[in-house]
Amino acid sequence: MGLVPTSSPAAAPTSPVPTYLPWGRTARRLDWAHLPPQVRFDVEARLGSPVVADSTLTHGYVPVIETVLTLADGTHHLLRAASTKAQRSFAASLRAEAAWLRTLPETVPTVRLTHLLDGDWVVLLLEHTAARLPHRPWREDDLVRCLEAVSAAAVALTPAPGEARPFAEDLADWMGRWDILEGREDLGTPMQLLTAGRLAARLPEVTAGDTLVHTDLRDDTLHLTPEGGVLLDGWAWPVRGAAWLDPLLLLVGPCGDGVDVEAVLRRTPLLARVRDEDVDCVLAAMAGFFLTSCDLPVPAASPWLREFQRWQGEAVWGWLRRRRGWE
Numbered sequence: 001m002g003l004v005p006t007s008s009p010a011a012a013p014t015s016p017v018p019t020y021l022p023w024g025r026t027a028r029r030l031d032w033a034h035l036p037p038q039v040r041f042d043v044e045a046r047l048g049s050p051v052v053a054d055s056t057l058t059h060g061y062v063p064v065i066e067t068v069l070t071l072a073d074g075t076h077h078l079l080r081a082a083s084t085k086a087q088r089s090f091a092a093s094l095r096a097e098a099a100w101l102r103t104l105p106e107t108v109p110t111v112r113l114t115h116l117l118d119g120d121w122v123v124l125l126l127e128h129t130a131a132r133l134p135h136r137p138w139r140e141d142d143l144v145r146c147l148e149a150v151s152a153a154a155v156a157l158t159p160a161p162g163e164a165r166p167f168a169e170d171l172a173d174w175m176g177r178w179d180i181l182e183g184r185e186d187l188g189t190p191m192q193l194l195t196a197g198r199l200a201a202r203l204p205e206v207t208a209g210d211t212l213v214h215t216d217l218r219d220d221t222l223h224l225t226p227e228g229g230v231l232l233d234g235w236a237w238p239v240r241g242a243a244w245l246d247p248l249l250l251l252v253g254p255c256g257d258g259v260d261v262e263a264v265l266r267r268t269p270l271l272a273r274v275r276d277e278d279v280d281c282v283l284a285a286m287a288g289f290f291l292t293s294c295d296l297p298v299p300a301a302s303p304w305l306r307e308f309q310r311w312q313g314e315a316v317w318g319w320l321r322r323r324r325g326w327e
Contacts, residue, residue: 016137016258017318019311023136023219025058026304032056032067035081039121046115046125049073059133059220060234061308063301064090068128076128078111081121091122097236098124103162104212104235108153111223111233131223131231137257138219143264146222147247149230150214151270154243157212164212167241168204171215175200177288187291187317192326199277199284206281209242217250244270248282256315262323280323287317 032040032054044050049071057066065081080097082090101113117123134142168175178197187193214221214232221234247270255261265271265279290313294306321327 014255014258014260014318014322017256017311017315019256019307021304021307021311023059024133026220026308027058027060027066028063028301028303029056029058029067030065032065032069032079035065035121035123039081039117039119039123042117043069043079043123043125044071046117047071047075047077049075061302061305062090062093063087064094077114078126078128080124080126083121085120093236094122094124097234100162100235100238101126105156105161107156109149109229109231110235111231129223129225129231131225134219134222134224136219138254138259140259142224143254143259145224145228146217146230146250147264147268149222149232150217150246150250151268153214153232154211154246154270158243159210160212160240162212162238164238164240166204167207167209167213167215167239167245170237170239171203171285171289174285174289175203177292178284180292181288188321188326192321192324195324196284196288196320199281200288202277202281203285206278207241207245209240209245211241211243211245212238213241213245214238215246215249217246218253222250244274245282247271248274248279249286252286252312252316255319256311261319276323280320283316283320283323287313287320289313291317 032051040051051069052072053070055068057068060066064087065079067079069077069079071077080094082094084091095118098113098116101110104110111129112127113124114127115125134146178193178200181187181193184193214235215237216234217232221232223231223233225231247268251261251264254264290309294310294313296306298306
């Protein structure tokens with residue numbers, strides 16, 4: 001990527017945000033064998049061959065069954081499944097993901113849906129492509145590949161296909177979180193916290209646009225193929241908004257790993273032309289959301305979720321503080 005002129009704030013030295021997260025091993029999931037026999041029979045009938053091996057995936061934070069199936073005919077398939085009774089919200093998310101996968105244009109590189117089973121269990125059967133997750137800590141070559149793919153997808157997804165809600169409407173709970181954080185002297189001065197709240201309140205005007213925005217692109221939803229491509233996975237919660245949002249949200253993980261994200265921002269065309277105040281608005285809203293969500297009870301089905309939210313919140317808040325000269 002070539003450098004693009006920008007007036008963004010000068011980058012300050014950054015350090016990784018400490019965490020004990022076991023990257024790549026954060027999900028608590030049941031295995032293929034835990035699916036009811038009738039569901040396993042239906043899956044094999046759809047795929048046309050019996051399952052001879054399975055490998056449960058452990059990245060991410062959603063407790064659905066997610067496993068790579070190896071069939072007797074030598075093919076491989078990705079399965080995602082959730083119980084409509086015990087995991088109602090996750091089953092609904094899988095239905096939504098299936099609907100969006102059918103809506104996305106062919107020009108968007110993603111994991112393609114082949115079959116949907118919807119009964120007592122919602123089961124997605126998807127194409128399995130040999131791919132790897134980005135290295136952690138984030139490396140520049142992986143980040144460049146992912147940003148280029150995400151930026152290209154933003155072009156392909158403008159105007160937004162389907163019927164997605166506006167970014168600020170769907171993520172309205174990102175706003176108002178700084179009222180909860182009032183008085184947190186460990187985070188900053190009262191004026192800094194007040195300013196963060198005022199920035200976050202501008203989310204509707206700042207994020208408006210007509211691009212389908214994934215909102216959840218990170219190291220566990222981006223798959224790097226041996227051919228140099230990148231697959232964008234996890235399309236359960238897209239929204240409609242500005243084309244630059246996904247590239248910006250993607251930088252949270254690298255920021256937490258100590259990457260100079262300001263330098264990356266300045267050389268990423270979709271981001272380099274965005275007003276500083278608009279970037280700060282999204283960062284403030286994200287920071288408020290994560291710094292409050294991390295204090296909620298830890299879900300038994302997702303034991304690493306709150307630590308992940310704490311880590312993200314501290315990363316984004318530190319980034320915003322450096323941009324505003326608050327350090």
